[in-house]
Amino acid sequence: MNTMANLAALIPGAKPTPIPGMDGPVAEIFGYGLWLIVLAGVGGVGFGVFKLAVSDKSRNNNGSEPFKWMGGGAAAVILSSSLIAILNGIAG
Numbered sequence: 001m002n003t004m005a006n007l008a009a010l011i012p013g014a015k016p017t018p019i020p021g022m023d024g025p026v027a028e029i030f031g032y033g034l035w036l037i038v039l040a041g042v043g044g045v046g047f048g049v050f051k052l053a054v055s056d057k058s059r060n061n062n063g064s065e066p067f068k069w070m071g072g073g074a075a076a077v078i079l080s081s082s083l084i085a086i087l088n089g090i091a092g
Contacts, residue, residue: 031087034080034083034084034087035080035084037076037079037080038076038077038080038081038084040073040076041072041073041074041075041076041077041078041080042073042077043073044069044070044072044073044076045069045070045073045074045077046073047069047073048066048067048068048069048070048071048072048073049066049070050066051065051066051069052066052067052070
């Protein structure tokens with residue numbers, strides 16, 4: 001049980017900043033959704049690194065697939081974190 005508590009400490013506390021003009025559950029769900037996209041992007045990058053480590057990297061066996069996972073994950077992290085920064089700038 002202690003291991004689960006330690007793993008939960010790795011995830012940042014997602015406390016959405018209230019956005020002016022958008023109140024209630026919509027703003028909260030939107031804020032948590034952006035954090036979930038960040039976590040999904042990190043998972044995509046991690047899965048791409050895993051596939052790169054264990055895949056057959058020859059030219060005829062789809063050796064570029066891990067880079068697609070890593071690129072998609074990095075794009076999700078960059079997009080959602082920039083949206084979080086923009087919304088925090090508007091709300092802050």
